[in-house]
Amino acid sequence: RIGELGMAVNFGLSATAVGVFSVAAIILAIIVRVEFVYAFIKRPVSWLFRLVELAGLSYAGRLLLLLPFPDAVFHRMQGPLGLLDALANFIFFIVTALFLLAIPTCWRSRDPEMKWIGAALTFLTFEELNRYLSALRLPHFPQDAMAGGVDVDVRALSFVIFSVIMIVSMTFRYRRVQSQNQTMEQEFEAARSVQQLLVPTSENGADAIPQIPGLTIKSVYHPAQTVGGDFFQIIPTADDGAIVVIGDVAGKGLQAAMTVSLLVGALRMLAESTSSPAAILAGLNRRLHGRSSSFTTCLALHVARDGTVLAASAGHLQPYLNGAEMALEPGLPLGVLADAEYPEMRFDLLRGSILTLLTDGVVEATSTSKELFGFARTEAISMESAHSIAATAQAFGAPAPPADDITVLTLTRVPLSPSVSLA
Numbered sequence: 492r493i494g495e496l497g498m499a500v501n502f503g504l505s506a507t508a509v510g511v512f513s514v515a516a517i518i519l520a521i522i523v524r525v526e527f528v529y530a531f532i533k534r535p536v537s538w539l540f541r542l543v544e545l546a547g548l549s550y551a552g553r554l555l556l557l558l559p560f561p562d563a564v565f566h567r568m569q570g571p572l573g574l575l576d577a578l579a580n581f582i583f584f585i586v587t588a589l590f591l592l593a594i595p596t597c598w599r600s601r602d603p604e605m606k607w608i609g610a611a612l613t614f615l616t617f618e619e620l621n622r623y624l625s626a627l628r629l630p631h632f633p634q635d636a637m638a639g640g641v642d643v644d645v646r647a648l649s650f651v652i653f654s655v656i657m658i659v660s661m662t663f664r665y666r667r668v669q670s671q672n673q674t675m676e677q678e679f680e681a682a683r684s685v686q687q688l689l690v691p692t693s694e695n696g697a698d699a700i701p702q703i704p705g706l707t708i709k710s711v712y713h714p715a716q717t718v719g720g721d722f723f724q725i726i727p728t729a730d731d732g733a734i735v736v737i738g739d740v741a742g743k744g745l746q747a748a749m750t751v752s753l754l755v756g757a758l759r760m761l762a763e764s765t766s767s768p769a770a771i772l773a774g775l776n777r778r779l780h781g782r783s784s785s786f787t788t789c790l791a792l793h794v795a796r797d798g799t800v801l802a803a804s805a806g807h808l809q810p811y812l813n814g815a816e817m818a819l820e821p822g823l824p825l826g827v828l829a830d831a832e833y834p835e836m837r838f839d840l841l842r843g844s845i846l847t848l849l850t851d852g853v854v855e856a857t858s859t860s861k862e863l864f865g866f867a868r869t870e871a872i873s874m875e876s877a878h879s880i881a882a883t884a885q886a887f888g889a890p891a892p893p894a895d896d897i898t899v900l901t902l903t904r905v906p907l908s909p910s911v912s913l914a
Contacts, residue, residue, distance in 0.1 A: 810847060820834045
């Protein structure tokens with residue numbers, strides 16, 4: 492349209508500049524039309540229309556008009572240049588016909604505005620095809636119509652109709668998308684509320700974390716999105732000990748949150764019949780295998796009343812004991828192999844000792860210079876509070892929001908209350 496406007500408006504440009512711009516605009520229009528239609532119907536451009544795009548480049552030969560030819564040479568070129576014009580019009584005719592491929596897509600769409608767009612596109616396409624038939628001196632309908640003594644350009648009218656319908660249709664689509672986004676936000680908020688019940692943290696109040704004799708437990712959970720794929724559970728056992736599980740589902744969003752719900756439900760059922768970390772991980776693995784396309788890393792511990800700890804790992808980050816990274820033998824992540832086994836390791840959590848469990852959102856926090864927070868920094872702060880560790884990792888990646896969920900859990904062995912009998 493800008494190129495056509497240049498025929499009626501004086502932009503103060505030289506004839507050479509106008510000529511170069513006109514040729515470039517025509518070539519670009521051919522390529523853009525092909526790309527637009529195939530993008531609209533969501534298909535890759537076929538090899539045939541790749542050839543059409545290349546053929547459109549031949550119109551660059553018209554730039555020969557800008558060269559200072561002698562008159563005799565120029566007149567001999569009139570024939571080839573006329574062929575270039577005819578070739579350009581023929582290519583435009585083929586490319587315009589390509590718009591017919593988009594029309595069935597419009598009519599089959601469930602969105603009501605797409606049918607209006609399809610109708611407008613049909614009128615516009617046939618009017619454009621008629622125009623190129625005229626340029627090729629082939630039979631065509633008149634391009635102008637007289638209405639009350641006014642000469643109406645049918646082509647201009649078709650563009651006005653198409654533009655108005657597109658504006659109105661996009662307005663309705665925008666409103667519908669807004670409504671859908673509001674519904675999704677409400678669903679995510681509901682999912683977040685459910686996840687807060689499944690993954691309670693000490694930030695939600697003192698009663699959110701079960702009270703375990705001889706242990707002070709603090710936790711922080713910061714999902715990267717509204718809902719996340721990290722989870723942990725602290726389940727008291729009948730012997731005044733606790734089952735502690737922390738995990739990380741691969742991925743984010745609702746799919747990861749649904750997997751978390753599956754695992755937490757299965758974990759609580761398993762904890763009713765066993766306190767063995769190896770048995771718990773094996774049970775979770777059987778429950779997850781074949782039910783999800785993603786995998787989950789997980790760490791399970793049983794902390795006895797006397798401070799004895801049994802631990803098993805399903806590919807999860809190693810815990811930190813008193814500021815040093817431990818060396819648990821890792822098993823396969825959950826969901827990878829149905830009959831995977833998980834070796835257990837035993838150690839003692841002495842009074843005053845701090846055991847820190849976390850997910851990879853801490854280690855993989857990334858600065859603006861693309862530097863990872865890393866294991867060395869994580870180990871250096873592993874004896875700090877759960878809140879401090881999470882805040883340090885978040886500050887390292889600031890001002891960008893965390894790319895992954897951050898979960899930190901600290902267990903500190905403290906003396907039993909005098910009112911608690913050791914018998």
